[in-house]
Amino acid sequence: MSDTTWKRTKYAAEIDEDDYNTEMTLCGWIQSTKNLGKMAFIHIRDRSGLAQVTALSKTMGPELFKEITSIPRESAISVRGVIKQSPQARAGWEMIPYYVKVMGEAKTPLPLGVVDKVDADMDTRLDNRFLDLRKPEKQAIFKIRSTILSATRDVLLEEDFLETHTPKIVAAATEGGTALFKMEYFDRPAYLNQSPQLFKQTMMATGLDRVFEIGPAFRAEEHDTVRHLNEYTSIDVEMAWSDDEDTMEILEKVIQRAYTDVINNNFMCLEALKRTLTVPERPFPRITYGEIIERLQEKKLKIRDEGSGKMRTIQWGDDIPTEGARIIAKERPSLYFITEWPVDLKPFYIQPKDGEFRVSKGFDLNYGEKELVSGGQRVHDPKLLKEMFKRKGLNEEDFHFYSKAFDYGMPPHAGWGLGVERLTMIISGVSNVREVVLFPRDKHRLVP
RNA sequence: GCCCCGAUGGUGUAGCGGCCUAUCAUCUCGGCCUGUCGAGCCGAGGACACGGAUUCAAAUUCCGUUCGGGGCGCCA
Incomplete structure (x- = not known):
């Protein structure tokens, strides 16, 4: 039989009180790792939301602790552990891990930060759309x-x-x-x-x-x-x-x-x-084209005449220019x-x-x-x-x-x-x- | 197609003739930290789009190239 412990048990948002003290697997991307020395919080993001994995050096051993806290952010991982009730955690629960598998490690630095406090240009975002869409x-x-x-x-x-x-x-x-x-x-x-x-x-x-x-x-x-x-x-x-x-x-x-x-x-x-x-x-x-033209005439909208190239008041038969559409949009x-x-x-x-x-x-x-x-x-x-x-x-x-x-x-x-x-x-x-x-x-x- | 504007570390920016060995934030790496969730503190790393010109001196001015942003026309 093949090993399926890496497969997702539930999405983060699906976990509730009934799952407390049971063993589960979370699958997702590391959004952030907050390493406090002997304790670390790893936030895993999946399609449904965020899950907090709380790693303790004391209970899991320094080697696994080091391993889990040094995975680059945005790596795709699978973590297995026990769901524990936790009043300090935002969701009311957190996972105490005992097994972690990096399915896809992310290179550093990221070409586009998913949760960085700086915005990126549309161009940068589209060049790295797969990262942009993790937001x-x-x-x-x-x-x-x-x-x-x-x-x-x-x-x-x-x-x-x-x-x-x-x-x-x-x-x-x-x-x-x-x-x-x-x-x-x-x-x-x-x-x-x-x-x-x-x-x-x-x-x-x-x-x-x-x-x-x-x-x-x-x-x-x-x-x-x-x-x-x-x-x-x-x-x-x-x-x-x-x-x-x-x-x-x-x-x-x-x-x-x-x-x-x-x-x-x-x-x-x-x-x-x-x-x-x-x-x-x-x-x-419903508003007629004629009514729109009348309204634009009241607002004295001028357009460039295609024939003469001179500016003149808009009249019936002209297309509604962008500026005219904006005037109507205000109303x-x-x-x-x-x-x-x-x-x-x-x-x-x-x-x-x-x-x-x-x-x-x-x-x-x-x-x-x-x-x-x-x-x-x-x-x-x-x-x-x-x-x-x-x-x-x-x-x-x-x-x-x-x-x-x-x-x-x-x-x-x-x-x-x-x-x-x-x-x-x-x-x-x-x-x-x-x-x-x-x-x-x-x-x-x-x-x- | 036409008209404006822009290009500085991975990302987003400041600087706009000499004070630039280039600002700040984010980020990355290393260190400290048992309750983080915009973590904090200490240390380190990393950039002037390309080609030409002007000048004693260019990130800064001018020209060209490439790439990008906005607007118009047109449309969904």
Whole structure:
């Protein structure tokens, strides 16, 4: 029989009075060693929290004492000993060890201190992400992210959606506009997909009716901000026989459940992040694009005219610049929909609301100045789709693989795409999108 | 792509022409300590991104390179 004494009996946080005076094994990383000479306190950290191992030279002998106190911090170890009640210990108990095995010794000095009293730059942290993520407040973000994803799946499956996956390697430009990463597909050029948009819409012509996909999206834009990534995770939803209002309602349910589940399941994480949350009420406030422009005009927001290059007051038809979004965010710091966007500011697949191609059935969901979601009712009439291609200056031929589905019975449909990272940022209360991705990909960072 | 800003021990910083043989904290190593949990005390170790220029003198000024930070546009 193989020796299994090194295997974990319980996580630190699972140990209680019933375990007192029993022999157990703790597994984790040495967070700190406080050596008082004849007595030492070794704090072992595992996923659940901290455990105190109290070593006594007198009872364990000077050799084992020396051995256990000289293991470098952040080494992965397994300690076996007896759990003893202890009023002086924070947890009310401590382990008196008799056996220690170093499973993975840490080199010194550490490239990044886990509990050091000095902060490290984001760059240093990301270069040593495995150490950075040993910090409970960094782990908390990813536990929250996981909850958000499972909450999303729960709601969508309850609402009769089917989870799907579409290709990330594509032959040609998808929506147009965004720059794509080029790659080699055997002997042909190919691209990494910027969004599942065209594929999920194609699914609407199949009879599957309601689909969603959680997957990566790639954008080759050289945007270098705290809210953009070149690889991000998108929750994409598309529903047939539905309009913009139907899909907004599903979105509200998803967001609401994400908040609820995080509050219910990640109490400790929120505490680690010093974050208090309240579940947003449905329906979320709706404000039209036109109302936003009027408000910005009242605030005398000036923008640079694309044609003349001169500064002028913002007007209907202009995109909302970052500065404008901040002005609105002061009045609406939480979640709100922006509806009735101009047709010209939305992609070709967004349904115009009228025959004049002025206002569309596209919407955004914002949290303050942050854009969280973009969605809308889609164009489903093939004739109108052709006209939209023309209006946007797109070549219909390039989209044949997609438009073909519209020629054989495409029902009305609507949907949206939500940035998982942005929702995680909002719920976790962190300000840099890189915080919520294990190994973020931005303009400069490709390793690790 | 454009505009600002920055680079000093493992980590985070101070210094911004000579007083620098470079500050402080953290860290690492050694010593003392039987109740530590931001331990304490004593001792030691470790750095001016790279290349050029100006100057009697450069961590400090200038140019270039590399790397990083922030903002704009665009977006999720």
